[in-house]
Amino acid sequence: MMDLFEAIARRYSYRGPFTAAPVPREDLRRIVEAGIRAPSAKNEQTTSFVIVDDPGTLARVAAMLDRPVCDTARAVIACVIDPRPVLPGISFAVEDCAAAVENMLLAVTALGYATVWLDGVLRRDQIAERIGRLLGVPEERTVRVLLPLGVPVEPGRQREKLPLAHRAWLNRYGSES
Amino acid sequence: MMDLFEAIARRYSYRGPFTAAPVPREDLRRIVEAGIRAPSAKNEQTTSFVIVDDPGTLARVAAMLDRPVCDTARAVIACVIDPRPVLPGISFAVEDCAAAVENMLLAVTALGYATVWLDGVLRRDQIAERIGRLLGVPEERTVRVLLPLGVPVEPGRQREKLPLAHRAWLNRYGSES
Numbered sequence: 001m002m003d004l005f006e007a008i009a010r011r012y013s014y015r016g017p018f019t020a021a022p023v024p025r026e027d028l029r030r031i032v033e034a035g036i037r038a039p040s041a042k043n044e045q046t047t048s049f050v051i052v053d054d055p056g057t058l059a060r061v062a063a064m065l066d067r068p069v070c071d072t073a074r075a076v077i078a079c080v081i082d083p084r085p086v087l088p089g090i091s092f093a094v095e096d097c098a099a100a101v102e103n104m105l106l107a108v109t110a111l112g113y114a115t116v117w118l119d120g121v122l123r124r125d126q127i128a129e130r131i132g133r134l135l136g137v138p139e140e141r142t143v144r145v146l147l148p149l150g151v152p153v154e155p156g157r158q159r160e161k162l163p164l165a166h167r168a169w170l171n172r173y174g175s176e177s
Numbered sequence: 178m179m180d181l182f183e184a185i186a187r188r189y190s191y192r193g194p195f196t197a198a199p200v201p202r203e204d205l206r207r208i209v210e211a212g213i214r215a216p217s218a219k220n221e222q223t224t225s226f227v228i229v230d231d232p233g234t235l236a237r238v239a240a241m242l243d244r245p246v247c248d249t250a251r252a253v254i255a256c257v258i259d260p261r262p263v264l265p266g267i268s269f270a271v272e273d274c275a276a277a278v279e280n281m282l283l284a285v286t287a288l289g290y291a292t293v294w295l296d297g298v299l300r301r302d303q304i305a306e307r308i309g310r311l312l313g314v315p316e317e318r319t320v321r322v323l324l325p326l327g328v329p330v331e332p333g334r335q336r337e338k339l340p341l342a343h344r345a346w347l348n349r350y351g352s353e354s
Contacts, residue, residue: 135350168228
Protein backbone atom coordinates (compact mmCIF):
# COMPACT_ATOMS: atom_id res chain seq x y z
CA MET A 1 0.00 0.00 0.00
CA MET A 2 1.27 3.46 -0.85
CA ASP A 3 -0.79 6.63 -0.85
CA LEU A 4 -1.22 8.11 -4.32
CA PHE A 5 0.29 11.47 -3.40
CA GLU A 6 3.23 9.78 -1.74
CA ALA A 7 3.89 7.71 -4.88
CA ILE A 8 3.71 10.89 -6.99
CA ALA A 9 6.16 12.67 -4.67
CA ARG A 10 8.59 9.73 -4.45
CA ARG A 11 8.74 8.79 -8.13
CA TYR A 12 12.11 9.58 -9.69
CA SER A 13 14.18 8.68 -12.71
CA TYR A 14 16.87 6.13 -11.89
CA ARG A 15 19.91 5.73 -14.12
CA GLY A 16 22.22 3.72 -11.84
CA PRO A 17 22.84 0.01 -11.43
CA PHE A 18 20.34 -2.44 -10.00
CA THR A 19 20.97 -5.08 -7.34
CA ALA A 20 20.77 -8.78 -8.19
CA ALA A 21 17.27 -9.00 -6.66
CA PRO A 22 14.86 -10.30 -9.28
CA VAL A 23 11.56 -8.64 -10.14
CA PRO A 24 8.95 -11.39 -9.78
CA ARG A 25 6.58 -11.79 -12.70
CA GLU A 26 3.69 -11.14 -10.35
CA ASP A 27 5.07 -7.64 -9.76
CA LEU A 28 5.78 -7.11 -13.46
CA ARG A 29 2.19 -8.02 -14.29
CA ARG A 30 0.92 -5.70 -11.58
CA ILE A 31 2.96 -2.84 -13.04
CA VAL A 32 1.72 -3.51 -16.56
CA GLU A 33 -1.85 -3.86 -15.30
CA ALA A 34 -1.49 -0.31 -13.95
CA GLY A 35 -0.46 0.78 -17.46
CA ILE A 36 -3.42 -1.01 -19.01
CA ARG A 37 -5.80 0.91 -16.75
CA ALA A 38 -4.64 4.29 -18.03
CA PRO A 39 -7.10 6.16 -20.24
CA SER A 40 -6.73 6.21 -24.01
CA ALA A 41 -8.51 8.30 -26.61
CA LYS A 42 -11.91 6.70 -27.28
CA ASN A 43 -10.75 3.80 -25.12
CA GLU A 44 -8.91 2.45 -28.16
CA GLN A 45 -6.15 1.05 -25.92
CA THR A 46 -3.45 1.66 -28.52
CA THR A 47 -0.54 0.81 -26.21
CA SER A 48 0.69 -2.74 -25.74
CA PHE A 49 3.57 -4.12 -23.73
CA VAL A 50 6.35 -6.65 -24.00
CA ILE A 51 7.71 -7.64 -20.59
CA VAL A 52 11.30 -8.75 -21.05
CA ASP A 53 12.90 -10.78 -18.29
CA ASP A 54 14.74 -13.43 -20.26
CA PRO A 55 18.46 -12.87 -19.53
CA GLY A 56 19.53 -13.42 -23.14
CA THR A 57 17.00 -10.94 -24.50
CA LEU A 58 17.83 -8.42 -21.76
CA ALA A 59 21.50 -8.68 -22.72
CA ARG A 60 20.72 -8.01 -26.37
CA VAL A 61 18.62 -4.98 -25.48
CA ALA A 62 21.35 -3.70 -23.17
CA ALA A 63 23.98 -4.12 -25.88
CA MET A 64 21.97 -1.90 -28.24
CA LEU A 65 21.47 0.84 -25.67
CA ASP A 66 24.85 1.06 -23.95
CA ARG A 67 23.41 2.61 -20.79
CA PRO A 68 24.42 1.52 -17.27
CA VAL A 69 20.79 1.33 -16.19
CA CYS A 70 20.13 -1.24 -18.91
CA ASP A 71 23.19 -3.36 -18.19
CA THR A 72 21.88 -4.55 -14.84
CA ALA A 73 18.11 -4.19 -15.36
CA ARG A 74 16.30 -7.29 -14.09
CA ALA A 75 13.44 -6.62 -16.48
CA VAL A 76 12.53 -4.19 -19.24
CA ILE A 77 9.00 -3.20 -20.16
CA ALA A 78 8.81 -2.25 -23.84
CA CYS A 79 5.82 0.00 -24.59
CA VAL A 80 4.54 -0.44 -28.12
CA ILE A 81 2.32 2.10 -29.85
CA ASP A 82 -0.18 1.67 -32.63
CA PRO A 83 -0.09 4.95 -34.54
CA ARG A 84 -3.35 4.60 -36.48
CA PRO A 85 -5.66 7.65 -36.32
CA VAL A 86 -8.50 7.52 -33.82
CA LEU A 87 -10.13 10.74 -35.02
CA PRO A 88 -9.87 11.61 -38.72
CA GLY A 89 -6.18 12.33 -39.29
CA ILE A 90 -5.34 12.41 -35.58
CA SER A 91 -3.54 9.71 -33.64
CA PHE A 92 -3.41 9.88 -29.86
CA ALA A 93 -0.95 7.01 -29.58
CA VAL A 94 1.78 9.13 -28.00
CA GLU A 95 -0.55 10.51 -25.32
CA ASP A 96 -2.07 7.08 -24.69
CA CYS A 97 1.38 5.57 -24.23
CA ALA A 98 2.61 8.38 -21.98
CA ALA A 99 -0.40 8.03 -19.68
CA ALA A 100 0.23 4.29 -19.42
CA VAL A 101 3.91 4.91 -18.72
CA GLU A 102 3.12 7.38 -15.96
CA ASN A 103 0.84 4.85 -14.26
CA MET A 104 3.62 2.27 -14.51
CA LEU A 105 6.23 4.66 -13.07
CA LEU A 106 3.99 5.17 -10.05
CA ALA A 107 3.39 1.43 -9.71
CA VAL A 108 7.15 0.79 -9.91
CA THR A 109 7.62 3.34 -7.11
CA ALA A 110 4.90 1.87 -4.91
CA LEU A 111 6.35 -1.63 -5.26
CA GLY A 112 9.84 -0.54 -4.21
CA TYR A 113 11.58 -0.67 -7.57
CA ALA A 114 13.07 2.08 -9.71
CA THR A 115 13.13 2.81 -13.43
CA VAL A 116 13.64 5.54 -16.01
CA TRP A 117 11.51 6.55 -19.00
CA LEU A 118 13.74 5.92 -22.03
CA ASP A 119 12.42 7.46 -25.22
CA GLY A 120 14.75 9.84 -27.08
CA VAL A 121 17.61 7.34 -27.02
CA LEU A 122 15.48 4.89 -29.03
CA ARG A 123 15.25 7.30 -31.94
CA ARG A 124 18.98 7.04 -32.68
CA ASP A 125 20.51 4.42 -34.96
CA GLN A 126 17.09 2.84 -35.51
CA ILE A 127 17.23 1.34 -32.05
CA ALA A 128 13.43 1.34 -31.73
CA GLU A 129 13.12 -0.62 -34.97
CA ARG A 130 15.88 -3.05 -33.98
CA ILE A 131 14.31 -3.73 -30.59
CA GLY A 132 10.95 -4.13 -32.31
CA ARG A 133 12.41 -6.83 -34.57
CA LEU A 134 14.12 -8.52 -31.61
CA LEU A 135 10.79 -8.70 -29.75
CA GLY A 136 8.68 -9.68 -32.75
CA VAL A 137 6.69 -6.44 -32.83
CA PRO A 138 4.58 -6.13 -36.02
CA GLU A 139 5.98 -3.62 -38.53
CA GLU A 140 3.01 -1.27 -38.23
CA ARG A 141 3.65 -0.77 -34.52
CA THR A 142 6.58 0.96 -32.84
CA VAL A 143 8.52 0.49 -29.64
CA ARG A 144 8.20 3.99 -28.23
CA VAL A 145 9.34 3.71 -24.61
CA LEU A 146 11.50 1.32 -22.60
CA LEU A 147 11.38 1.00 -18.84
CA PRO A 148 14.43 -0.85 -17.45
CA LEU A 149 13.73 -1.82 -13.88
CA GLY A 150 14.90 -3.50 -10.74
CA VAL A 151 15.84 -2.74 -7.15
CA PRO A 152 18.14 0.30 -7.17
CA VAL A 153 21.58 -0.01 -5.57
CA GLU A 154 21.31 3.55 -4.30
CA PRO A 155 17.77 4.87 -4.35
CA GLY A 156 17.50 8.46 -5.52
CA ARG A 157 14.98 11.22 -5.30
CA GLN A 158 12.84 13.25 -7.64
CA ARG A 159 14.61 16.10 -9.37
CA GLU A 160 13.72 19.59 -8.25
CA LYS A 161 10.59 21.01 -9.87
CA LEU A 162 9.79 24.67 -10.35
CA PRO A 163 7.37 25.84 -7.65
CA LEU A 164 3.67 25.97 -8.40
CA ALA A 165 3.75 29.76 -8.76
CA HIS A 166 6.12 29.41 -11.75
CA ARG A 167 4.05 26.86 -13.62
CA ALA A 168 0.43 27.47 -12.69
CA TRP A 169 -1.83 30.50 -12.46
CA LEU A 170 -5.40 31.30 -11.54
CA ASN A 171 -7.71 32.28 -14.39
CA ARG A 172 -5.02 33.95 -16.47
CA TYR A 173 -1.61 32.76 -17.69
CA GLY A 174 1.15 34.52 -15.77
CA SER A 175 -1.11 35.92 -13.04
CA GLU A 176 -0.83 35.07 -9.34
CA SER A 177 -1.44 31.41 -8.41
CA MET B 178 -5.49 8.94 1.58
CA MET B 179 -6.06 6.60 -1.31
CA ASP B 180 -3.82 3.72 -2.27
CA LEU B 181 -2.12 4.23 -5.62
CA PHE B 182 -3.52 1.05 -7.14
CA GLU B 183 -7.01 1.89 -5.94
CA ALA B 184 -6.78 5.33 -7.56
CA ILE B 185 -5.60 3.73 -10.81
CA ALA B 186 -8.49 1.24 -10.72
CA ARG B 187 -11.12 3.85 -9.83
CA ARG B 188 -10.14 6.60 -12.30
CA TYR B 189 -12.70 7.05 -15.05
CA SER B 190 -13.74 9.59 -17.64
CA TYR B 191 -16.77 11.57 -16.56
CA ARG B 192 -18.93 13.38 -19.12
CA GLY B 193 -22.05 14.12 -17.04
CA PRO B 194 -23.11 17.13 -15.00
CA PHE B 195 -21.48 18.21 -11.76
CA THR B 196 -23.20 19.13 -8.49
CA ALA B 197 -23.09 22.69 -7.19
CA ALA B 198 -20.35 21.75 -4.72
CA PRO B 199 -17.34 23.98 -5.29
CA VAL B 200 -13.79 22.68 -5.73
CA PRO B 201 -11.73 24.58 -3.15
CA ARG B 202 -8.57 26.21 -4.45
CA GLU B 203 -6.58 24.16 -1.98
CA ASP B 204 -7.72 21.02 -3.81
CA LEU B 205 -7.12 22.57 -7.22
CA ARG B 206 -3.56 23.41 -6.20
CA ARG B 207 -3.05 19.91 -4.86
CA ILE B 208 -4.20 18.45 -8.17
CA VAL B 209 -1.92 20.73 -10.18
CA GLU B 210 0.96 20.03 -7.81
CA ALA B 211 0.52 16.35 -8.74
CA GLY B 212 0.83 17.35 -12.40
CA ILE B 213 3.94 19.39 -11.71
CA ARG B 214 5.61 16.36 -10.15
CA ALA B 215 5.28 14.24 -13.29
CA PRO B 216 8.48 13.58 -15.18
CA SER B 217 9.40 15.53 -18.29
CA ALA B 218 12.14 14.93 -20.85
CA LYS B 219 15.40 16.30 -19.41
CA ASN B 220 13.31 17.76 -16.58
CA GLU B 221 12.48 20.67 -18.89
CA GLN B 222 9.00 20.97 -17.32
CA THR B 223 7.40 22.07 -20.58
CA THR B 224 3.82 21.86 -19.28
CA SER B 225 2.17 24.75 -17.46
CA PHE B 226 -1.34 25.15 -16.12
CA VAL B 227 -4.10 27.72 -15.93
CA ILE B 228 -6.61 26.91 -13.19
CA VAL B 229 -9.93 28.44 -14.18
CA ASP B 230 -12.54 28.88 -11.46
CA ASP B 231 -13.87 32.34 -12.25
CA PRO B 232 -17.55 31.83 -13.21
CA GLY B 233 -17.41 34.27 -16.12
CA THR B 234 -14.34 32.63 -17.64
CA LEU B 235 -15.79 29.16 -17.07
CA ALA B 236 -18.94 30.23 -18.91
CA ARG B 237 -16.92 31.49 -21.87
CA VAL B 238 -14.95 28.25 -22.05
CA ALA B 239 -18.17 26.22 -21.81
CA ALA B 240 -19.78 28.26 -24.59
CA MET B 241 -16.90 27.39 -26.94
CA LEU B 242 -17.03 23.69 -26.16
CA ASP B 243 -20.74 22.91 -26.05
CA ARG B 244 -20.28 19.82 -23.89
CA PRO B 245 -22.51 19.02 -20.88
CA VAL B 246 -19.48 18.28 -18.73
CA CYS B 247 -18.18 21.81 -19.33
CA ASP B 248 -21.51 23.54 -18.67
CA THR B 249 -21.51 22.68 -14.97
CA ALA B 250 -17.77 22.28 -14.32
CA ARG B 251 -16.79 24.06 -11.12
CA ALA B 252 -13.25 24.46 -12.41
CA VAL B 253 -11.25 23.74 -15.53
CA ILE B 254 -7.53 23.04 -15.59
CA ALA B 255 -6.03 24.13 -18.90
CA CYS B 256 -2.77 22.34 -19.69
CA VAL B 257 -0.44 24.40 -21.81
CA ILE B 258 2.46 22.93 -23.75
CA ASP B 259 5.68 24.51 -24.89
CA PRO B 260 6.55 22.72 -28.13
CA ARG B 261 10.23 23.70 -28.38
CA PRO B 262 12.64 20.83 -29.09
CA VAL B 263 14.46 19.36 -26.11
CA LEU B 264 16.69 17.09 -28.18
CA PRO B 265 17.77 18.30 -31.64
CA GLY B 266 14.58 18.34 -33.69
CA ILE B 267 12.56 16.43 -31.10
CA SER B 268 9.95 17.88 -28.75
CA PHE B 269 8.60 15.79 -25.91
CA ALA B 270 5.91 18.31 -25.01
CA VAL B 271 3.04 15.94 -25.79
CA GLU B 272 4.46 13.17 -23.62
CA ASP B 273 5.35 15.60 -20.83
CA CYS B 274 1.82 16.97 -20.82
CA ALA B 275 0.18 13.54 -20.93
CA ALA B 276 2.21 12.35 -17.94
CA ALA B 277 1.17 15.46 -15.99
CA VAL B 278 -2.46 14.92 -17.00
CA GLU B 279 -2.39 11.31 -15.84
CA ASN B 280 -1.05 12.35 -12.42
CA MET B 281 -3.84 14.93 -12.20
CA LEU B 282 -6.54 12.42 -13.18
CA LEU B 283 -5.38 10.20 -10.34
CA ALA B 284 -5.30 13.13 -7.91
CA VAL B 285 -8.82 14.14 -8.98
CA THR B 286 -9.96 10.58 -8.27
CA ALA B 287 -8.26 10.41 -4.87
CA LEU B 288 -9.85 13.69 -3.80
CA GLY B 289 -13.37 12.56 -4.71
CA TYR B 290 -13.89 14.59 -7.87
CA ALA B 291 -14.31 13.50 -11.47
CA THR B 292 -13.07 14.83 -14.80
CA VAL B 293 -12.42 13.92 -18.41
CA TRP B 294 -9.35 14.42 -20.58
CA LEU B 295 -10.48 16.74 -23.39
CA ASP B 296 -8.04 16.95 -26.26
CA GLY B 297 -9.39 16.12 -29.74
CA VAL B 298 -12.33 18.51 -29.34
CA LEU B 299 -9.90 21.42 -28.93
CA ARG B 300 -8.48 20.86 -32.41
CA ARG B 301 -11.76 21.83 -34.09
CA ASP B 302 -12.68 25.39 -35.04
CA GLN B 303 -9.45 26.70 -33.51
CA ILE B 304 -10.87 26.17 -30.04
CA ALA B 305 -7.42 25.63 -28.53
CA GLU B 306 -6.24 28.96 -29.96
CA ARG B 307 -9.38 30.77 -28.83
CA ILE B 308 -9.09 29.43 -25.29
CA GLY B 309 -5.42 30.34 -25.33
CA ARG B 310 -6.30 33.94 -26.17
CA LEU B 311 -9.04 34.01 -23.54
CA LEU B 312 -6.56 32.86 -20.88
CA GLY B 313 -3.67 35.06 -22.04
CA VAL B 314 -1.48 32.16 -23.11
CA PRO B 315 1.58 33.34 -25.08
CA GLU B 316 1.35 32.66 -28.82
CA GLU B 317 4.27 30.23 -28.85
CA ARG B 318 2.48 27.93 -26.38
CA THR B 319 -0.66 25.87 -26.94
CA VAL B 320 -3.58 24.78 -24.82
CA ARG B 321 -3.41 21.06 -25.40
CA VAL B 322 -5.71 19.52 -22.79
CA LEU B 323 -8.64 20.73 -20.70
CA LEU B 324 -9.80 19.02 -17.52
CA PRO B 325 -13.30 20.16 -16.49
CA LEU B 326 -13.93 19.05 -12.93
CA GLY B 327 -16.25 18.96 -9.97
CA VAL B 328 -18.23 16.54 -7.87
CA PRO B 329 -20.10 14.19 -10.23
CA VAL B 330 -23.88 13.96 -9.95
CA GLU B 331 -23.71 10.27 -10.72
CA PRO B 332 -20.25 8.81 -10.27
CA GLY B 333 -19.25 6.36 -12.98
CA ARG B 334 -16.70 3.67 -13.39
CA GLN B 335 -13.71 2.94 -15.57
CA ARG B 336 -14.52 1.59 -19.00
CA GLU B 337 -13.72 -2.03 -19.65
CA LYS B 338 -10.11 -2.71 -20.59
CA LEU B 339 -8.84 -5.63 -22.63
CA PRO B 340 -7.35 -8.26 -20.32
CA LEU B 341 -3.62 -8.34 -19.75
CA ALA B 342 -3.22 -11.36 -22.04
CA HIS B 343 -4.47 -9.28 -24.99
CA ARG B 344 -2.17 -6.33 -24.44
CA ALA B 345 0.99 -7.70 -22.83
CA TRP B 346 3.33 -10.59 -23.46
CA LEU B 347 6.46 -12.11 -21.99
CA ASN B 348 9.67 -11.67 -23.96
CA ARG B 349 8.00 -11.75 -27.37
CA TYR B 350 5.09 -9.79 -28.84
CA GLY B 351 2.02 -12.01 -29.15
CA SER B 352 3.38 -14.85 -27.01
CA GLU B 353 1.81 -16.01 -23.74
CA SER B 354 1.71 -13.46 -20.90
